[in-house]
Amino acid sequence: HLLEALTRFFTPKLLAGKNILITAGATMEMLDPVRGITNLSSGKMGFALAQAATRMGATVTLVYGHHQVTPPEVSQACFAGSAGEMYQTVMQHIANQDVFIAVAAVADYRPQQISEQKLKKSESTLTLALIKNKDILADIASLPNPPYCVGFAAESEQILEHARQKRLAKRIPMIVANHANSAMGSDHNTVTIIDDQAETPLQADEKINIAFEILCHLHARLDPH
Amino acid sequence: HLLEALTRFFTPKLLAGKNILITAGATMEMLDPVRGITNLSSGKMGFALAQAATRMGATVTLVYGHHQVTPPEVSQACFAGSAGEMYQTVMQHIANQDVFIAVAAVADYRPQQISEQKLKKSESTLTLALIKNKDILADIASLPNPPYCVGFAAESEQILEHARQKRLAKRIPMIVANHANSAMGSDHNTVTIIDDQAETPLQADEKINIAFEILCHLHARLDPH
Known part of the structure; x- marks a missing residue:
């Protein structure tokens, strides 16, 4: 707590006054009371972004699913176990958000x-019959007065191509492309930030550092001088 | 480490000389590199049994899948992510085991x-097409010279009935019945031990205490006086 308070104190408050909603972790779609379909997301990248944004002065709302590490302290945190619950929880908290990640x-x-x-x-x-879930990010991005939307593309191949397509299909200004297999569960990540101005590859680094770089990049796009 | 060493020192060595193989956690059946079908098992009950058996002097081999807590220190621990991997890993380590839990x-x-x-x-x-996995416990129990086999029945309804049927269907001497929804992920459990001599309900307790009681019960069945 003390270390976090000190770190927070000494981090430049580039995101002061910003409301940021971040989703993190994995959803689990239950088949019965104990079994379900999920994925290998650990929550680490989303939690790192929530922690970094908090240190940078933002008011962070964190909506998180299943995870392998402890969620950081933020202004508000809500658990949402399934895609449907996450959709509802995000929609309930989206008003007045400046950024949705x-x-x-x-x-x-x-x-x-x-x-x-x-x-x-x-x-x-x-045989298991499945039906499509609603697309949270695309629906938020198509709201009348949407927050600045940042997506993540975790891909196993043709990473940049898939990420570019995803950014255009969801009509969002920024997407972060990374390699699903090596990023999920790891403390490290290698990402490329794609927006309408550039494709910016970041050096491989710890997720907390990647989070700061993404948020600095975001800050420059939010408040261009 | 010191506390665990002290606790281990002062625990009666009821299982000294016994080789015990324990499986714990959840398997995950991958659909692609990141998605899969899994369940809410946290690994806590199996880890508690592995820890308790080690304290009681047994040589414990732990084969564990996906989990939410840290595995205990045992003689040998192997990760097995899917049902197929767990089947193989258990078969590789089953020779010379006195007990399989x-x-x-x-x-x-x-x-x-x-x-x-x-x-x-x-x-x-x-539409997702699924095929049946091999039954690890039933196959171990039907080996020519099987170890003493203990199963777990995590059920959502008709708990005792399902557990009795499961014990007979798998031809195992002992099964522990519990309520899936309340046991999975919790630090506590309420169980009934079913064997060919009795149905023994245990009081609701922490999983580490439940583990000791199950192993004491097992000890009495292994070495009746």
Whole structure:
């Protein structure tokens, strides 16, 4: 607590007065009371951004799913376990946000049915019917007066191409491209920031440092001089 | 470390000379490099049993999947992420084991295909084909000269009935029945030990204490006087 307070004190308050909503972690789409479809997101990148933004003076609302590390202290933190819950929670808190950073790895699909009791199956094969979830980031970006939206593209191949397409498809000003397999769960990351002005590759670094660089980049775009 | 060493020193060595293999945590059946089907098992109950058995003098081999807490120090620990990996790892270490305690929540099914690259889908619905995994506990129990096998039944309803059926279906001498929804992720548990002699309900308690009681019960069955 003391170290964090000191670090916070000595960090330049580049984001003072800004309200920032950040999603982090993994959603889990339950099949029954105990089983579900999820992903390897640890929450570390989103938590690093929430911590860095707080140190830089922003008022941070953190909406987080399943995670492997402790969430940082921020102005407000809400747990949202599934894609549907995360959609609802983000929508409830989006008014008055200046920035929305969508780092959470949100399931694209959910099971058509959630069994109330633990499934008992003996068949040698099983078919699971899935339906598409709503796209939180695209829906926030298409609001009448949207916050500045930052997406994350965690890809396993053709990373920059997929990220460019994702930025255009979701109509967001900025996306951060990274390699899913090596980034997820790690304390380190290698990213490229893509916006309408440039593609900016950052050097491989700890996630907390990557977070500061992304937020400095964001600050320059929010308040250009 | 010191506290654990002291606790270990002062714990009666009821399981001295016994080799015990314990599985713990959740398996995750990958759909692509980052997504998969898993469950809410935290690893806590299996880790508590591994820690308690070690304190009681056993030589413990721990095979663990995905988990939310730190694994305890045991003689040997192996990570096995999927049901298939856990099956292989258990089979590799089963020779010379006196006891096998299967606590891991192992997936019953896995996706028929694992995509090498992150799946890109735009359809509004999706169908997932799953095939049945091999049953680790049943296969160990049917070995020519099997170790004493203990299963866990984490059920959401008709807990005792399902556990009794599971014990008979897998042909194992002992099963521990508990309530999946309240046990998974919690530091506490409420269990009933079912064997061919009795059904023994234990008082709700911390998992480390439940672990000791299960192992004392097991000790009495292994070495009846």
